[in-house]
Amino acid sequence: xxxxxxxxxxxxxxxxxxxxxxxxxxxxxxxxxxxxxxxxxxxxxxxxxxxxxxxxxxxxxxxxxxxxxxxxxxxxxxxxxxxxxxxxxxxxxxxxxxxxxxxxxxxxxxxxxxxxxxxxxxxxxxxxxxxxxxxxxxxxxxxxxxxxxxxxxxxxxxxxxxxxxxxxxxxxxxxxxxxxxxxxxxxxxxxxxxxxxxxxxxxxxxxxxxxxxxxxxxxxxxxxxxxxxxxxxxxxxxxxxxxxxxxxxxxxxxxxxxxxxxxxxxxxxxxxxxxxxxxxxxxxxxxxxxxxxxxxxxxxxxxxxxxxxxxxxxxxxxxxxxxxxxxxxxxxxxxxxxxxxxxxxxxxxxxxxxxxxxxxxxxxxxxxxxxxxxxxxxxxxxxxxxxxxxxxxxxxxxxxxxxxxxxxxxxxxxxxxxxxxxxxxxx
Amino acid sequence: xxxxxxxxxxxxxxxxxxxxxxxxxxxxxxxxxxxxxxxxxxxxxxxxxxxxxxxxxxxxxxxxxxxxxxxxxxxxxxxxxxxxxxxxxxxxxxxxxxxxxxxxxxxxxxxxxxxxxxxxxxxxxxxxxxxxxxxxxxxxxxxxxxxxxxxxxxxxxxxxxxxxxxxxxxxxxxxxxxxxxxxxxxxxxxxxxxxxxxxxxxxxxxxxxxxxxxxxxxxxxxxxxxxxxxxxxxxxxxxxxxxxxxxxxxxxxxxxxxxxxxxxxxxxxxxxxxxxxxxxxxxxxxxxxxxxxxxxxxxxxxxxxxxxxxxxxxxxxxxxxxxxxxxxxxxxxxxxxxxxxxxxxxxxxxxxxxxxxxxxxxxxxxxxxxxxxxxxxxxxxxxxxxxxxxxxxxxxxxxxxxxxxxxxxxxxxxxxxxxxxxxxxxx
Numbered sequence: 142x143x144x145x146x147x148x149x150x151x152x153x154x155x156x157x158x159x160x161x162x163x164x165x166x167x168x169x170x171x172x173x174x175x176x177x178x179x180x181x182x183x184x185x186x187x188x189x190x191x192x193x194x195x196x197x198x199x200x201x202x203x204x205x206x207x208x209x210x211x212x213x214x215x216x217x218x219x220x221x222x223x224x225x226x227x228x229x230x231x232x233x234x235x236x237x238x239x240x241x242x243x244x245x246x247x248x249x250x251x252x253x254x255x256x257x258x259x260x261x262x263x264x265x266x267x268x269x270x271x272x273x274x275x276x277x278x279x280x281x282x283x284x285x286x287x288x289x290x291x292x293x294x295x296x297x298x299x300x301x302x303x304x305x306x307x308x309x310x311x312x313x314x315x316x317x318x319x320x321x322x323x324x325x326x327x328x329x330x331x332x333x334x335x336x337x338x339x340x341x342x343x344x345x346x347x348x349x350x351x352x353x354x355x356x357x358x359x360x361x362x363x364x365x366x367x368x369x370x371x372x373x374x375x376x377x378x379x380x381x382x383x384x385x386x387x388x389x390x391x392x393x394x395x396x397x398x399x400x401x402x403x404x405x406x407x408x409x410x411x412x413x414x415x416x417x418x419x420x421x422x423x424x425x426x427x428x429x430x431x432x433x434x435x436x437x438x439x440x441x442x443x444x445x446x447x448x449x450x451x452x453x454x455x456x457x458x459x460x461x462x463x464x465x466x467x468x469x470x471x472x473x474x475x476x477x478x479x480x481x482x483x484x485x486x487x488x489x490x491x492x493x494x495x496x497x498x499x500x501x502x503x504x505x506x507x508x509x510x511x512x513x514x515x516x517x518x519x520x521x522x523x524x525x526x527x528x529x530x531x532x533x534x535x536x537x538x539x540x541x542x543x544x545x546x547x548x549x550x551x552x553x554x555x556x557x558x559x560x561x562x563x564x565x566x567x568x
Numbered sequence: 569x570x571x572x573x574x575x576x577x578x579x580x581x582x583x584x585x586x587x588x589x590x591x592x593x594x595x596x597x598x599x600x601x602x603x604x605x606x607x608x609x610x611x612x613x614x615x616x617x618x619x620x621x622x623x624x625x626x627x628x629x630x631x632x633x634x635x636x637x638x639x640x641x642x643x644x645x646x647x648x649x650x651x652x653x654x655x656x657x658x659x660x661x662x663x664x665x666x667x668x669x670x671x672x673x674x675x676x677x678x679x680x681x682x683x684x685x686x687x688x689x690x691x692x693x694x695x696x697x698x699x700x701x702x703x704x705x706x707x708x709x710x711x712x713x714x715x716x717x718x719x720x721x722x723x724x725x726x727x728x729x730x731x732x733x734x735x736x737x738x739x740x741x742x743x744x745x746x747x748x749x750x751x752x753x754x755x756x757x758x759x760x761x762x763x764x765x766x767x768x769x770x771x772x773x774x775x776x777x778x779x780x781x782x783x784x785x786x787x788x789x790x791x792x793x794x795x796x797x798x799x800x801x802x803x804x805x806x807x808x809x810x811x812x813x814x815x816x817x818x819x820x821x822x823x824x825x826x827x828x829x830x831x832x833x834x835x836x837x838x839x840x841x842x843x844x845x846x847x848x849x850x851x852x853x854x855x856x857x858x859x860x861x862x863x864x865x866x867x868x869x870x871x872x873x874x875x876x877x878x879x880x881x882x883x884x885x886x887x888x889x890x891x892x893x894x895x896x897x898x899x900x901x902x903x904x905x906x907x908x909x910x911x912x913x914x915x916x917x918x919x920x921x922x923x924x925x926x927x928x929x930x931x932x933x934x935x936x937x938x939x940x941x942x943x944x945x946x947x948x949x950x951x952x953x954x955x956x957x958x959x960x961x962x963x964x965x966x967x968x969x970x971x972x973x974x975x976x977x978x979x980x981x982x983x984x985x986x987x988x989x990x991x992x993x994x995x
Contacts, residue, residue: 521948
């Protein structure tokens with residue numbers, strides 16, 4: 142039995158490693174188009190900012206490690222040109238043909254630079270280690286004074302902070318009315334105010350048509366993300382309405398024995414029940430594990446996501462999970478919401494303001510989502526809501542939660558519990 | 569209608585304030601034995617340590633505030649001597665009689681100093697603001713060099729750290745084999761090692777019979793906690809097997825119209841289904857709210873607790889929720905457990921080791937508890953488990969959780985998810 146995995150980053154390597162654990166006799170080949178494997182894309186902004194000294198620090202494992210410790214053949218600069226599923230074979234750009242019994246497609250996503258002038262020398266993306274190295278070099282050598290970011294997703298926000306740290310005045314443009322891909326006007330306005338205090342301008346609802354229109358020294362394009370599905374589609378793999386590859390709970394595509402995982406695949410949003418495309422490293426790893434396990438003969442499932450996301454931008458933690466009130470309404474719920482500003486720790490323990498907004502459905506009283514902003518304990522609080530959403534908890538049940546309290550960690554009434562008390566009054 | 573509340577701290581004032589919100593015409597009287605009301609006992613160690621400058625900072629509300637803003641009559645130095653439920657009347661030590669229609673008993677808990685010599689001048693407890701003031705004065709004036717703490721619960725641990733900060737060599741004694749009232753040998757040994765590096769000796773399984781046996785300059789007694797139930801019991805209120813007052817989910821005692829809440833009352837442990845006495849400020853506030861609401865004619869319930877607790881001791885966050893493996897076994901479960909050491913954040917973001925131990929039941933695969941130790945994100949992680957326990961999640965469901973990831977907050981595989989993968993192998 143031979144397993145071929147296309148893609149050597151989060152999902153692909155998780156799949157390969159998990160398949161090896163399930164079946165020690167499997168022949169496993171991972172084909173990666175780039176020069177490095179197993180690198181953490183989420184660390185790239187921190188490399189450019191200087192927190193991470195070398196790109197090598199972002200690499201968890203090398204091909205040598207996989208060969209030696211896992212008996213997995215990881216090949217770099219192996220660019221797959223086509224998949225012939227009828228013959229169970231992939232063909233590389235070099236012409237080489239590699240047979241498979243089971244295939245995992247983990248081809249990731251990319252920024253499609255559809256903006257005029259996006260090929261100019263001062264225009265960057267921040268997706269690969271090479272991108273990070275180029276951007277850092279440009280910032281250090283050219284010291285740009287005026288910078289623009291296109292796309293107010295978390296990569297765009299992180300890139301903006303990095304360039305601000307390097308001394309540039311930064312403007313972020315997003316074609317959508319709101320930031321972070323979240324239909325949440327409160328979130329966007331709070332974020333805009335916070336960025337303003339750090340001299341970063343956030344301009345949502347502004348589409349940049351041409352790089353030439355921007356009088357800046359550097360541009361980072363962090364918009365126009367699309368799943369890399371062309372290879373799969375040409376081979377007969379179906380995509381869903383999100384544009385990403387549609388799979389079963391077992392991460393299998395419409396082609397038997399062909400799995401998909403990571404940023405190229407969609408999954409179920411457990412709050413709305415609908416398929417979504419939310420490319421994130423954590424989800425990619427989980428999908429990859431399940432794809433690899435099933436490709437190796439086990440029987441595992443990936444339930445889906447609740448849409449949890451977090452970013453730290455100029456000292457502020459910004460997190461959300463589930464759906465916003467507007468998104469809830471668009472998905473057929475009858476949402477009520479409550480927003481409070483509490484303290485992240487006891488007041489006498491230098492507690493700082495933290496904002497919690499909770500959304501629930503009036504008909505079922507089910508909790509639907511949360512947005513949390515603050516300096517400390519932001520990840521923990523959003524994760525409590527993420528667990529509650531996965532368990533389909535009602536707001537009433539949520540109000541009963543037995544959360545940890547000690548002055549260095551929280552106030553005696555946790556902001557989550559204050560928020561849910563306000564929410565209950567709206568239901 | 570007249571509501572009388574006995575006790576003016578967490579549970580009592582929560583009850584009074586909530587009753588006022590439900591019924592604006594209710595006559596509400598709160599009787600507090602001490603001089604202050606609405607003070608946060610959890611802040612006392614931080615007052616003694618100097619983080620909190622004055623005791624006033626620990627006081628959230630004054631009697632004047634309650635009179636002015638809530639039309640609640642809060643009386644201090646009002647020591648209730650007896651309750652005559654037949655006549656619906658309480659009698660103060662002064663002889664004054666106060667009638668009631670509904671009564672909330674929130675008499676708290678106390679340290680019973682059963683140790684010989686515990687009345688000596690260098691022996692302290694840390695329960696009331698007066699205790700805190702006395703202890704702080706002694707530490708500043710006498711500068712004790714050798715200190716002992718009796719009781720390795722969270723108050724004992726916090727007191728030990730405070731005295732260490734003041735320069736004393738500290739030994740903590742506990743009659744039980746393990747610390748923090750948790751049957752968890754791993755936890756106790758990790759804690760002992762950590763304390764040792766801070767020159768605090770932890771001696772569990774050592775009962776101190778006489779203060780005279782300790783060659784020390786100062787002793788803090790933080791053991792022998794008991795609920796203050798005598799007043800209630802004399803009035804015919806029943807206690808449970810824990811020794812604390814037994815109530816319904818609505819916080820009503822066996823006497824109709826008499827409610828109990830806070831440190832004098834027991835509640836249901838949602839993992840074991842059994843009544844427990846776990847006196848904590850958070851629980852007291854929640855119980856108080858429900859008792860006050862129901863006393864005022866609403867219909868609310870307090871579901872119970874999952875036993876969540878957290879303390880920070882010499883920089884280490886120590887938290888647990890649910891039951892330990894030993895406690896699970898004693899409660900009829902067939903426990904499996906897994907312990908891992910992960911990182912609290914991305915490695916290149918100065919991530920530090922964090923220990924996560926998870927317990928689940930082999931028969932039902934239900935998650936039963938967790939112990940978490942680390943420097944950062946400890947509260948958040950234990951709270952995720954607390955939510956999962958409240959939802960009666962299986963380990964399988966827990967492994968699917970969509971937790972937040974960004975390098976400043978967590979590693980891409982959260983320690984909770986690494987731990988549950990190990991746990992699944994044991995099930």
